[in-house]
Amino acid sequence: MITIENLSIEFGTGSSTVKAVNNVSLNLEKGKSLGLVGESGSGKSITALSIMQLLPPQAKITDGRIHFAESDLLKLKQSAMSDLRGNKISMIFQEPMTSLNPVMRCGKQVSESIRQHQKISAKDARFKVLQLFEKVKLPRTESIFRSYPHQISGGQKQRVMIAMAIANNPDLLIADEPTTALDVTVQKEIIKLLNELREEYNMSLLFISHDLGVVAEVADDVAVMYKGQIVEQGKKNDVFKNPKHPYTMGLMACRPAVAIRLERLPTIDEFIGADGVSRLKNNFNQIIVTDGERNKRLVKMYQSDPLIKVDNLEKKYAQKTSLFGKSKQVVRAVDKVSLQVFRGETLGLVGESGCGKTTLGRSILRLIEPDSGQIYFEEIDLLAMNAKQLKLQRRHLNIVFQDPYSSLNPRLSIGHAIMEPMTVYRLHGNSKNRKEKVFELLEKVGLSPDHFYRYPHEFSGGQRQRIVIARALALQPEFIICDEAVSALDVSVQAKVLNLFNDLKKEFGFTYIFISHDLSVVRFMSDRILVMKDGKIVESGDADEIYLHPKTAYTKQLIASIPIQV
16 A cells, blocks of 8 residues: 655754654555554654655655555655545544644534545535544534534544544545543544444554554554664564564563552663663563562551541532523532542542543642632641642642643743742742752753753653653652643653652652553552542542452443553
């Protein structure tokens, strides 16, 4: 179906040239699926965008050919490429919210794509869109047809994108990280849907991901990409059962295990030398936590008084209001939730998007004001405090947000962003001492003091997450809420950040609530787990017990949706 030969792509000019794709060759047969795996920056998406001829202006193809249906795509005129895009070749982009037009209704966007390539009336196009919405298993098809992107969930937006991509029965579908940051249950449904559509339409699928577990469920063949090059490729089972390249081994190892509890996660750096030279480290050993060691620590912890105590916390939102502003329909985002967090404990909070996890976490810190209930920190009633008292107390409570980029001020250097809370609370005497403290924190989270004057846009996603962690540590808080802090990170970067959280917990004795939709990550991090659904806690208990012996159907569904281990 498509053959890429010796493709090379560069960014920049002269001495500042960066080779993003270096001599890449791939082959994808009709009706087959190819998984293209690698970290952010490995060249996966750039390779896919070159097929669509959608490369950014600063990118330059220096060599190679891309054959599709007996044509070299790199030699086609823009008019010919426009006829192919969305017709014979379609693409599902990584972030549907930024790919869909925010001011156009979802149905109209899909209809527009159909009418661009097919000579049919608006009425017939509308009928076909509704059929497509049913095919991709969207609920309330008429309602979603009329909805704007912001009015539907992340999984629903992704299904709209898939409907648009298959609207003209393409021969080749490119799916670029289509399940990243989605709930595991939604992720499972999207993968199943793609497999069904590929079989029904006999189309070829190029599936791009950083997660080998996800790729294992959708691909026939696998190509592993590292620093712009294909370092390993072959049949899925051959690559997964007998990986040859250390980078592939590292990708497989750095995902949290489901069978055993590890003290720490291996990282790709332990399989690949920091200088980029491939070398397997023979002295690498996984440290397994024994039940005896863990039980002793937990018994000691739970004999103390809780650091955080929440009783019957409730937060409601008006979904619909009458003409006079009265609530007609109320959503209970947090529905009479009670919990305790003990000093030195990591409490995992897991559930699908919309279950109330984030609302609960922010309500505990009074970033959202709850409607009723009680919140105690060291027996201090947080809800009884006025704004001035709460400001003083906030020094001991902090949060790491899901999206580090939007939680950092783009106009502040990261050094000043970390130093700002120290200045507000007048810590460490003077600005010179505060700056020295920032240097220490940067080194603590694996960054360099040289990064002090750089701005957020100059860092990768993983580095920005480390910056946000350093800022959260600036006031040396006793309690930290981590809200989906690793959900959108590559598995390799995720491993480093998770290890960092655990290292900091040991060094400073932090207490965490770790919020995530990924049960395998939550189990690795947590002592206890709370499972949340529709604003309520539906199951709670020891992390291993919840994972190995779930009691509710909902928890069993979450566990069954975790990508298979390779």
